[in-house]
Amino acid sequence: MARRSQGTKLHLAVLCLVVSCHAIGLSDLMERASQRSDQLPVLGMFSFSLDSHFPPMGRVMMPRPSMCHTSSLQTPKDKEQALRVSENELISLARSLLLAWNDPLLLLSSEAPTLPHPSNGDISSKIRELQDYSKSLGDGLDILVNKMGPSSQYISSIPFKGGDLGNDKTSRLINFHFLMSCFRRDSHKIDSFLKVLRCRATKMRPETC
Numbered sequence: 674m675a676r677r678s679q680g681t682k683l684h685l686a687v688l689c690l691v692v693s694c695h696a697i698g699l700s701d702l703m704e705r706a707s708q709r710s711d712q713l714p715v716l717g718m719f720s721f722s723l724d725s726h727f728p729p730m731g732r733v734m735m736p737r738p739s740m741c742h743t744s745s746l747q748t749p750k751d752k753e754q755a756l757r758v759s760e761n762e763l764i765s766l767a768r769s770l771l772l773a774w775n776d777p778l779l780l781l782s783s784e785a786p787t788l789p790h791p792s793n794g795d796i797s798s799k800i801r802e803l804q805d806y807s808k809s810l811g812d813g814l815d816i817l818v819n820k821m822g823p824s825s826q827y828i829s830s831i832p833f834k835g836g837d838l839g840n841d842k843t844s845r846l847i848n849f850h851f852l853m854s855c856f857r858r859d860s861h862k863i864d865s866f867l868k869v870l871r872c873r874a875t876k877m878r879p880e881t882c
Contacts, residue, residue, distance in 0.1 A: 705813060740851075741854075741855035741858065741859070742773065742777070742831060742832070742833045742834070742835070742855070743770055743773050743774075743831055743855065743859055745831065746766070746769060746770065746773075746829055746831055748766055748770075748862055749766075749866075752865060752869065755865060755866060755869045756869055758869075760821070760825070760870060760873060761821070761824050761825040761827075763866045763867075763869060763870055764814065764817065764818055764821065764825050764866075764870060765825065765826075765827045765828060765829070766829075766862075766866055767814065767862075767863045767866045767867055767870075768811070768814050768815075768818070768828050769828050769829040769830075769831060770831075770859045770862060770863050771807060771810060771811050771814070771863055772811065772828060772831075773831035773833065773859075774807060774856060774859065775807070776833045777833050777835065777852055777855075777856070778800065778803060778804050778807060778856075779804075780835060780836075780837070780838070780852075781800045781849065781852060781853070782797070782800045782801060782804060784837070784838050784845065784849065785797035785800050785849075788845060788846070788849060789842040789845060789846060790846065803856070810863075835848075835852070
């Protein structure tokens with residue numbers, strides 16, 4: 674009964690949030706999305722704690738950033754380039770990157786509890802928190818694009834082929850750390866794109882974005 678009551682409260686809270694988001698203006702929605710995206714890079718920083726448990730060879734074996742599964746998506750390299758991209762393309766890029774992490778975060782969530790690391794319990798909690806934040810941000814962006822119109826609703830499909838992290842301790846740590854480094858990179862991009870959109874919506878000067 675208690676669990677059902679808790680689920681009902683959560684459902685009502687989400688329903689109220691969605692209704693209120695539909696009722697507010699575009700610039701306010703941009704502001705909320707930008708504030709929400711702030712937390713993704715911060716939450717991803719916990720993976721640096723894995724470094725101290727890397728065997729020496731593990732650092733040599735770490736894949737290059739160009740091997741991240743989202744590398745095929747062409748994105749602005751910095752804020753100056755992002756400022757030259759249209760609003761519709763920026764929101765599409767942010768949503769495409771966010772959606773591309775649904776399956777990898779699910780894999781990390783399933784692997785974290787048995788990760789060969791003394792803090793795997795804390796790591797598991799952080800991954801679940803990342804999933805919750807990503808879901809919340811994604812829901813907010815869905816509402817945002819409905820206000821922006823059909824031309825902003827395009828999403829690029831980015832496949833993720835990773836089925837597991839490997840069988841031995843070194844491989845699991847390396848692949849877990851690599852995925853998290855890719856997530857940090859992409860979360861910074863998402864945050865940057867949404868900051869630019871917020872600046873445009875509130876007519877801020879580009880240098881203050």
